[in-house]
Amino acid sequence: MNPNPQSAIPLYFQIEQDLASLIASGVLAPGSQIPSEEELVQKYGVSRTTVRKAVQELERLGLIEIRRGKGTFVRAAKLTQELTALTGFVEDMVAIGLQPSAKLLSKETVPATEEVARQLRLPIGTEVMQIRRVRMADDVAISLDETYLPLGLGRKVVENDLEVYPIFSLLEGKYDTPLLEADYRIEAVSADPAVAEALGIEEKAPILLIERVSYSLDQNPVDFEKLFYRGDKLRLTTRLQRRPSPIPLEALPRIASKGR
Template structure:
């Protein structure tokens, strides 16, 4: 017998199919059941099925190929974490196209959590950059980054001139920096986070907090980023530590 949903709404169809996909009940690249089959399974009309499919496509879980069918995407980003993690290079190494845009850039007084992470006095000024990052035109990361104004005066002017963060830091003598610490928290997104990442508010995100330091151990930036949980998986890459150890023992 078909499964009758409590409310018969497209959101119910979307969430059940999303759960099936993320749990691996549909193989990557496999076709979804036909429209009529989904209508029978959920006891809903064609409109509910089509709207659910459209939202799953917006979330990056499926791909609709006209004339062929609807297929589960094999597009989850494998984001490697290491002491020198760089977003663009991470994506390029996997054949993905990185793209980012600044949503807001301003100077603010550092909130307590930011001041503590950057080892600054309370309310000292920091540059606050809000960005949205994409992988192949798909939003994957919505971030808030902070840089100390006193150490990097003119940071905002350089940003307006189109310089990247790494090149600006290099202008101030920070030619290399490493990840000191990364923390992850799983939670539901805010309305704004869900809107920016084009995902449902009921779908968890990964909140990443990280501190980057120069080669003397002084913090150069602190950021809080939310990642679309369905589109990204993280792996820890300790290759550099292994190579250093092998070099020292050779």
């Protein structure tokens, strides 16, 4: 497509629409890299300013993403995770045909904060093992996982290659710690500088914070995690059953009148 400078439609919008059409048709497939700024300037015969405006609009629409130091790529569809069973990241990614991997950022003994102590049912200040990893799917950063384990169990876990072995698999397959169920808390938050740097996103970008406490036998908490998921990469789904309403039909007018 050759942009028409005589048209009332701005040049950047003509280019934006052409690229959006290529994305919609699959010519530019999800995950593929779009031409560089210089290549787009040559292709469309316009200024860099015009190309940048078109690319910025495509990014604003969520059709592309800019990866620092790598280029600009067509945004893949969101990963869909069903909240119907206790599963780990590797299991979730394999189930949808993606290649999981991990980058270990740190593993260290730290004193339990009030939050960590409460979740693991330990006195505040008790030493626990903290493990921080970036979890990736097809080499794209998806989440930053911050895991806390009781110190005795944590010291065993960190002896393993945590870029290869999931913690769930080690707990169940090597350290005789079956995971039976978990509590989930999900909150929409903004990425702080540390999370943004780890995930390669902008500060204050929308992310999902999932706090998960996993329990073993006798309802003992053995694993507390703070999972920072990119908001543009994950969709959570579940199916809910309707329970009988505790509010009788005849009580509704009375309830409504109180709010006036």
